Amino acid sequence: MPIEIHIDGEPCAAEADELLASVLLRQPVPIFRKHPVDGSPRAAFCMMGVCFECLVEIDGVPNQQACVVKVRDGMQINRGLS
Template sequence: MFKRFDDDTRKVVEIFVDGRPVMAREGDTVSAALFASGLDVRRKTAVSGAPRLPYCMMGVCFDCLVTIDGMGNRQGCLVPVHPGMQIEIQKGKREIGR
C-alpha cells in the first residue's frame, strides 16, 4: 500500500513485529513503520474479529491499536518507534495483564 519516498535520509531503527525484524526510521510512528514494512499487519477487532488497519493516523479512530512492548491496545499512530521495540499485531480483545 505504501512505500518510502526515495530521499528519506533518517537513521534506521530496528524494531520487531511479531518477532520479525523490521527496519523503521527514526521519527516514525509505530503505525507508519508497520505500513512501510510491507507485512500483513491487519489487526482483528475486539467486537467481531473483523480485520482493520489504521484509518485516521491522528489519534482519533483507534483502528491502529497494537501491542507495544507487552502493553496491549496502544495507539500505534501516536507512539514513536525506538530501537528494539517489540510490536505484536492484536487479534481480538487484549489479554488482561498485557
Template sequence: MKDLRIDSVKRKQKVKLTVNGRKINAYEGETVLAALIAAGYKTLKKNPVSEEPRGALCGMGVCFECTMAIDGVPNVRACMTEVQEGMNIEFDE
C-alpha cells in the same frame, strides 16, 4: 515483503523493530504505524465478532483502530508512538 518507502526521501538513523517476532527496519522520527505500513502490514486487529480484518483509520490518534502492545504495554496507539531501537510490537494479524 518489499519496503514501501519512497527511495529518494532522506531519512534519519535506521532502527530495528520486532513485530510479532519478525524483524523490520524503521527510521527515527517515524511512527510505529508508518513503519508497519511501510513494511506491508495492513491488518492490525480483527473484529471481535465477525473476525474480519481491521486496519488503521485516522492515522492521527482519534479512532483507536491502531492500538497494540508496544514493549509490553497494551492498547498503545501506533500512530501516536515514535519508533525506538529494539521496540517489541505485538498485535493480532
C-alpha cells in the same frame, strides 16, 4: 537514522522517530489487529489518534495507538493476528 524493531517477533527496519503506524502500513500484511467482536482485519484510519483502529501491543503494553507512537530501537510490537 535506521533502527530495528520487531513486529510479531520478526525484525523490521524503521527510521528513528518514525510513527509506528507508518512502519506497520508498509508491511506485506498491513493489518494492525483483528476486531474483537467479528474478527475482521483493522488498520490505521484517521492517523491522528481519534478512531482507535490502530491499537497494538507495544513492549508488552496492550491497546497502544500506533499512529501517535514514535518507534525506538528494539521496540517489540505484537499485532495479535494469530
